[in-house]
Amino acid sequence: MSIFRLFPVIPLVFLYGCATSPEQAPTPKASVKPVELVKPLGKNQQKEDKTSLDPDVLFMLMTAEIAGQRGQYDVALEGYLEAAKRVHDPRFAERAAMIAMYIKDSNKTIEAVSLWLKQDPNNLSARKIAALSALRAEDKQQVVEQLSVLLKRDPAGFEKTLFELASALQKEGNVSFIYDVMEALSLKHPDQAAVYFIQSLLAVDMKNKGLAERKIEQALRLQPDWDKALILQAQMAVLSEDFKRAEALLRNATLKYPDNQKFKKMLAQVLIKSAKYEDAGEVYEKLITIDAKDFESQFSLGLVHLQLDRDGKAEDIFKQLLEQAEWRNQSSFYLGKIEEKHDNTENALTWFDKVTEGPFEFEAAVTAISSLAKDKQFGRAEQRLKVLPGKFPKQKPRIVLIQAELYSHQKQYEKAYNYLTEVLKIYPDQGELLYSRALMADRMGKPDVMEIDLKKILAKFPDNVEALNALGYSLADKTKRYMEAETYLLHALRLKPDEAVILDSYGWLKYKMGNLQAALDYLQRAYDKQPENEIAAHLAEVLWVLGKKDKARKLFEKAIDDAPDDPYLNDFKNKFLQLDSSH
Template structure:
């Protein structure tokens, strides 16, 4: 399990710094005392009184209060404290921070005060124009925003166009920002920097001004003829449905920079989207490799179900440079699992770093492997640790709960499965997956009323859901109650998924309950041949037995015993048939 100790270290560090700062404030407010009350000749300093300002007039106190408010994401309070600090300070950075916070909370008056103060303290022209443009856009004043943006891009500042983009991205009125983009970021005005052209084209596309984005992309390609401009123009063509044109431009991009991994990935992505998975794989297999390329190669091989390619890729990746292996630990674990090398997979998953985006998935997969190895207690312990570690991340927490409950279902420990599902549903009420799982646990435990209630509730949330309809229909049929309703539900599920063996099993078992033994046997035999599922086999065996075909039934039961030696349904059925 991954430790959260780093978070606590940060908190302790912050507390220590804050305590020290507050201590300094307290020391500044403490009057100096003489060394001795009985001194015959008191020194002049002994009579000195240090005047300490109150909090409203103490710059340091206001700055600390502002930063504390920011840690709580209370922007309004932080803006108020920085407004006071700015008036007391001669530091232009304090005024700049005050202006930014005031604009963020849409306090126009405070923003204007801070901007005037910042300018008086010597703000750079480009930074001032950027801030005044932000304020103008916040007020909806397009004329003033344009004037300030023109000052910004005419300032000669090396970051002017980056600042220009930031102003427009943060605008409240995106349509207004888009109009300013088209008016000001023209080929005639843009600088001799390809990145600026591409950024403006991408921003236009983000604003929904696709024609403008294409215009700038094409102009950048003609003007610079660089790999990156060809690549971006290719993306625009691909988006417009011109796949051939996009591939042609990407080929030009790769000719300019054949070692560029991102270009190869982009080109491979286009090839795969067009259905040329083999071409994409060949492209990626040649040239320098990195973690992203290995991941895409693995995805392509998995899509094609090419086990030989996956095995070869696993061997190749194990010989990759250490930094590539380290960032590919989760992928290596997946590849090892695909080849049934569970011990190796566990070792790779254990190497997935805490900061890796796959850290949770690695632990989840480790729990599944441990359970499959028969280490049930270890698996549940790991899932319990995940539930504690991800309390503040609902998506991962829900997965950990559901995995824990489903493992109990596999163990046929229905009481613990129901408890785990119920615990999760207290936090994520009405979750369809959790309701479905708990309904199964109730049904397997013989708590039919509770199972029916969960499945019916699920169908209210997701009317017509095929799996829920089948589960409720089967539960009613198995309990031999409300068979007309069971038939309606299973018939609907069968119409939606006519080739699903699980639904066929439900239909066959319903026919058995209704006394239609021949139809039941035929349906269950087809389901058994389609997928050797233990529960289907138990049902088929019972129907054959009732038909008087005891030898055929016994052969099926023997096959079920090989599939699942501890199958509870088989044991109960044999007790009924051999009283």
């Protein structure tokens, strides 16, 4: 039996990634925006400077301007910094600070911004840069001092300033230090909800769930109706997979703030996570009633209809969305998926080919190839595959996987194995390629290679659930190394306690170990969650061995009617039913 049952495809509503909003440009980095480095002084400024500056300073400035235009930023920095020291004009110190930040010279940044603040102490940009420089230098006292001044002089913009600074530094890995700074700031200014909010975000980053929850509660005590904080609180519940709590929090928020559509949209997403598709659909329908131009909710409702097999309703929504340019590509993609579902390959290809830009373009191209492969049109699939490397050069590993899968569809396992082996010489640590080769090794009867590849994945990614499950199942099914298999499968269960294929693997291990009742419990849970053929075959076998032959036979007959050629079900049939003397 195959060890590589795919994990269930995430419901369609979560497959589209960023499809809950149209293709957008990346959000600008939250940091202090540098001034244009080489912008020359205006004519009026030049006249003023010529009358007020001595020739040496003018020469320095001209040299700095020319150096900046030529990209010689270190020379430009020295010129502006020297001019700033000689002339009481904060513009020169500002330029020096911006250039120093741009070339990441921390010492010069601190020197320039000190001059800038000395000449213009009320300048908020200078204060922000001073705070950022102190953060980078891990000077806690100076950061708190600068932030305190910013809070006093710009209370309305304080929240935004905190987010900008925390975002800029978080990317550099100084999470624990930023948290400590926020703690010191909270002691000095205990009435600032934004500080606790930032601490909660940082605690999430530090994987300290309890601390994150305590801090967001502190923020909400100060600002009970803050939508960002309420949403973060619900998001933390989702991250913990406590969907019941997330739903309760969001339902309470929607009742308390009925005009806030953010809560309703997030509630719909949580309901989807909980597989409450009907309830999610009702939320989206109400949102659309409120705003007929809420195309995001319309699109999401279409995906919910797809999940509930209401293909006609989904199709109607996606066709209407074709009129909106920003939703055209993703709507075309799912119209193609509907046609593919109904085995209308040519119609599906027509829709997939209409997806010409954005994040769905590659997915459409790949799904078109997959559709042709399922239809056994391998020649056409290969033709389409040939154009992908030139069109999507960044997707090379994924394209390799598609090629290997095409070989596999044609049962050319050795060809796929050799192809992956060659590519792995270029990408030796690419997890998906290793996993794919392990699959081929399993099919070719090379358990040693399979085990080496899976262990290589786990050496780099110890929480890779697919590799844990595959290795654990393989050891349980093909060897008697049951204790080792249990180590991998228990690890996988801790990470994904409700995943059907892991429950099945662990149930099968228990069967192999002779613990039939535990095996039955796990396999029944797996089958209830995902009634796929291999799980059905495992469950039927355990039922049969337990003496529950009628139940086993009924389960088998129900499954074989839908998949008469399934190898797992036929294996069960050959192993038990044909040998049963009572039949």
